Amino acid sequence: MSVAETTETRPPSEAEPDRPGPAGTTTARRGWRGKLAAVAAVLGGTALIAAHASLYGRWLIDDAAITFAYSRNVADGFGPVLQPGAAPVEGYSNPTWMILLALGKLVGLFDHGTLFGVNDQILFPKALALACCAGILVLFYFGAKTLSRRPALITFVAGASLAAIPSFVIWCFSGLENSFYALTVAALAVLILRAVQSGRLLDNQVAVGAGLIAMLAALTRPDGIIYAGAYPIVVTLFLKRELLGRSIRAVVVSVAGFAVPYGAYVIFRWFEFGRLVPNTAVAKGQEPPTLDDLARPGEIVSYVGWLVVAVAVACLVMLLVRPSRLRTGLIALLAPFGLTVVAYIVLEFDWMGQLRFATPVWTLGAFGGAIVVVEALAAARLRGRIVLACLLVVALVSSVSGLYDQGKSYRANVKTAFCIVAERDAQAINGFADLLKLPDTAQVGLIDLGGTSLGSRIRVLDLAGLGDKPIADYLHRADMQGLRDYVFTQAKPELITFIGSWITTLQFNQDPRFERDYATIFLNPRIGDMTVDSRNWVSYHVRRDLVDDAKLAELQAYAQKTLPPILELNKTAGLRGCANIQPGMKVAA
Numbered sequence: 001m002s003v004a005e006t007t008e009t010r011p012p013s014e015a016e017p018d019r020p021g022p023a024g025t026t027t028a029r030r031g032w033r034g035k036l037a038a039v040a041a042v043l044g045g046t047a048l049i050a051a052h053a054s055l056y057g058r059w060l061i062d063d064a065a066i067t068f069a070y071s072r073n074v075a076d077g078f079g080p081v082l083q084p085g086a087a088p089v090e091g092y093s094n095p096t097w098m099i100l101l102a103l104g105k106l107v108g109l110f111d112h113g114t115l116f117g118v119n120d121q122i123l124f125p126k127a128l129a130l131a132c133c134a135g136i137l138v139l140f141y142f143g144a145k146t147l148s149r150r151p152a153l154i155t156f157v158a159g160a161s162l163a164a165i166p167s168f169v170i171w172c173f174s175g176l177e178n179s180f181y182a183l184t185v186a187a188l189a190v191l192i193l194r195a196v197q198s199g200r201l202l203d204n205q206v207a208v209g210a211g212l213i214a215m216l217a218a219l220t221r222p223d224g225i226i227y228a229g230a231y232p233i234v235v236t237l238f239l240k241r242e243l244l245g246r247s248i249r250a251v252v253v254s255v256a257g258f259a260v261p262y263g264a265y266v267i268f269r270w271f272e273f274g275r276l277v278p279n280t281a282v283a284k285g286q287e288p289p290t291l292d293d294l295a296r297p298g299e300i301v302s303y304v305g306w307l308v309v310a311v312a313v314a315c316l317v318m319l320l321v322r323p324s325r326l327r328t329g330l331i332a333l334l335a336p337f338g339l340t341v342v343a344y345i346v347l348e349f350d351w352m353g354q355l356r357f358a359t360p361v362w363t364l365g366a367f368g369g370a371i372v373v374v375e376a377l378a379a380a381r382l383r384g385r386i387v388l389a390c391l392l393v394v395a396l397v398s399s400v401s402g403l404y405d406q407g408k409s410y411r412a413n414v415k416t417a418f419c420i421v422a423e424r425d426a427q428a429i430n431g432f433a434d435l436l437k438l439p440d441t442a443q444v445g446l447i448d449l450g451g452t453s454l455g456s457r458i459r460v461l462d463l464a465g466l467g468d469k470p471i472a473d474y475l476h477r478a479d480m481q482g483l484r485d486y487v488f489t490q491a492k493p494e495l496i497t498f499i500g501s502w503i504t505t506l507q508f509n510q511d512p513r514f515e516r517d518y519a520t521i522f523l524n525p526r527i528g529d530m531t532v533d534s535r536n537w538v539s540y541h542v543r544r545d546l547v548d549d550a551k552l553a554e555l556q557a558y559a560q561k562t563l564p565p566i567l568e569l570n571k572t573a574g575l576r577g578c579a580n581i582q583p584g585m586k587v588a589a
Contacts, residue, residue: 037152042137045159049133052163053173055411057575058122060418061352064175065450065581066466067092068121071101072111072454080272082453082467083460083583085441090269091449091467093278096220097177100128111580119580121454122175122418129172129179133162136186140367143190146197147329150374158370164400166407167303167355168362175418177220178356182363184217188227189336189364192234196332197325201238202250207231211257218262222281223343223357228258230336237331274469283465283472289346296345300358303406305399311391312369315376326375330368337364352415354406411575419578420570421448422585424563425497426455428540430586431558432495432521433458436546443493447502457584461493463506480507488513496541503539519544519552522559524567536567 069082070092078084080098082091092098101124104110110124137159144151162168172179188210195206210231217224231254235247270276301309320327340360347357373392377385429444429452438458445461446452453460453467463483465472470490474483483506487493496518498508508514518541526537542555569576579585 034152038141038155041152041156041159042134042141045137045156045163046130046134048160048163049169049172050130052166052169052407053126053130055407056170056173056414058118058419058577059414059575060122060125060175062416062418062421062448062450063352063466064125065121065418065422065454067094067098067177068101068111068125068175068450069453071098071105074098075102075105075111082449083456086459087469088272089467089469090273090275090278091280091462093222093280094177094181094220095265096216097180100180101125104128113580119577121580122577125175126173132179132183133172135183136162136363139183139186139190140370143193143367144371146194147326147371148375150378154367154370154374157374158366161366161370162362164403165304165362165366166403166410167358168366170354170407170410171356171359176356178359181217181220181224182359184213184220184224185227185336185340185360186363186367188213188217188230189333189367192231192336193329193332196234196238197329201235202243202246204250204253207250207254208257211254211259212261215258215262218258219265222278223347225262226339226343226346227336228255228262230339233335233339234332237335279469279472280466282469282476284348285476285478287348293345297341299355300341300344300361303355303358303402305395305402307391308395308399311388311395312372315372315388316368318376319372319379330371333364333368333371337361337368340364354410414574416448417574417576418451419576420451420574422451422455422581423566423578424538424570426452426581427566427586428522428559428563429456429458429495429497430584431562432540432542432555434586435555435558436494436542436551438494442495443491444495444497445487445491445493446497447499451581454581455583455585458494461487461491463487463496463498463502484508484511484513488517492543494543494546498539498541500537514541517544518542519547521552521555522563524563536570538567 066082070080073079073081073084076084079088080090080092081088101110104124105112109115110120112120114120115123137155140158141151141155144154148154168182172182191206191209191213192201195201195203200206211228214224214227214230217227232251235251239247266276269278273279275282316330319330340363344355344357344361350356377388380388425446425448429446433442433444433456440457440459442458443461444452444456444458445463447462447464449460449462449464449467460467461471462468463471465475470486471483474480474486487496488511496508503509521540521542523539524536540559542552547555
């Protein structure tokens with residue numbers, strides 16, 4: 001089948017021009033109804049996503065605040081550094097998201113105080129995420145319009161599906177880049193879909209556009225580089241011998257559209273940070289996938305429910321059996337969707353839970369699933385529709401039950417909250433630093449970097465390696481001895497704080513130099529349910545050469561007065577917000 005279709009095979013909304021007279025009036029009326037339906041579908045789907053997001057309160061993951069710190073310093077003219085005056089280290093892996101936040105700060109919407117009475121460090125990223133979700137649904141509508149007579153229905157079903165998936169909502173509204181990442185993947189898929197359906201796949205504008213969108217995805221998450229292959233794959237799928245030369249040129253143009261700006265950033269990265277990959281990738285030790293990783297898509301299927309996936313796949317197969325314009329479009333969508341699954345397989349397990357790296361899978365999966373279910377119901381005869389509808393009801397009831405449990409569980413036990421870290425660590429560290437009269441160039445070694453980098457008045461030394469190049473290299477080699485040697489003999493931070501089991505992971509508790517060189521200011525032991533109480537399993541330490549017995553007692557008294565109320569609050573208020581986090585914040589003694 002030719003990629004280009006005649007006008008007669010297009011949906012009526014695209015094939016029938018307005019005509020004068022009564023027929024033209026009817027067509028115009030249908031046009032307005034279609035537009036109202038489109039707006040209602042986008043707004044309705046966005047509202048459902050927002051309603052689900054509201055269940056997680058003002059929670060943001062602490063790692064998002066790492067990007068906030070870089071955005072602040074870029075906007076303030078200090079460059080891409082974690083703190084003013086610090087060495088440039090690419091402790092973020094999402095340049096496009098960081099720039100969007102920096103632009104928000106420049107126009108007064110982010111990191112200035114409050115918006116509508118809410119800390120703008122919380123409200124602006126969530127509002128930006130909601131705008132991205134609305135943009136995704138707009139793209140869905142324009143993509144569905146080339147495939148179906150029911151684009152508004154498909155858009156709403158896809159939006160409702162995304163709203164029902166806790167993994168999608170949690171990570172889009174976590175303060176991280178997931179929402180914008182999903183938007184870039186949706187934009188790429190819809191661009192390719194519309195180009196295939198209109199017979200313009202090999203046009204230079206489409207090729208360049210696909211390359212540029214893939215570049216944005218790659219600069220939003222490192223694994224986004226995989227989407228540079230989406231356009232060449234689709235061109236190959238629809239390759240014709242008589243168009244071979246033109247197809248090759250189009251692929252070259254697309255690759256150039258990706259490689260030139262992406263290569264420019266890699267060159268910038270090398271000269272600015274001294275690495276070809278983000279420092280975060282080095283610290284996390286991304287390894288090539290193994291054969292066992294090929295089973296990881298099963299995690300995605302289990303998350304939403306095997307039955308609902310089986311019904312969607314059955315609908316897809318039914319629609320692919322017969323040659324049609326719809327089949328052509330579905331094949332075009334399967335290429336970028338397949339890449340989302342491959343990217344998920346390649347990435348390492350993520351400690352944050354809730355399938356954080358599956359956001360693109362949910363995005364294109366919801367779109368494709370909505371298309372095949374709606375169109376399969378429309379194509380089936382009455383008896384088939386009844387059977388399919390019954391299967392869908394059973395599948396959805398089973399799926400929604402599981403998804404509800406996932407969302408409820410995460411809501412009760414959210415991972416490392418930005419506000420908890422800022423109030424627990426940044427305030428305590430500033431108080432200790434003031435009592436010790438430490439200069440701003442003093443250092444604190446720590447694990448939870450985000451909120452502390454925003455609020456600490458002294459330099460942060462990231463013992464988890466995201467914001468420190470030497471430590472990232474040690475962690476990449478799993479050289480804990482070398483890491484500790486670096487800390488004890490070179491960095492020598494004036495303060496150190498540990499959270500959870502990191503003190504044993506890095507083996508500081510087994511190194512006699514730690515007990516010799518550092519005195520404990522405060523220790524909250526491991527107690528209770530570690531899913532909840534790990535956020536309170538903390539300790540703070542000071543270098544012994546900075547204190548005598550009296551000064552250590554003063555630090556301990558300050559800690560005993562200020563930390564327990566915060567730790568008690570942490571047990572029940574993981575979703576809470578906090579005041580705007582600025583350097584030097586602390587609890588009054």
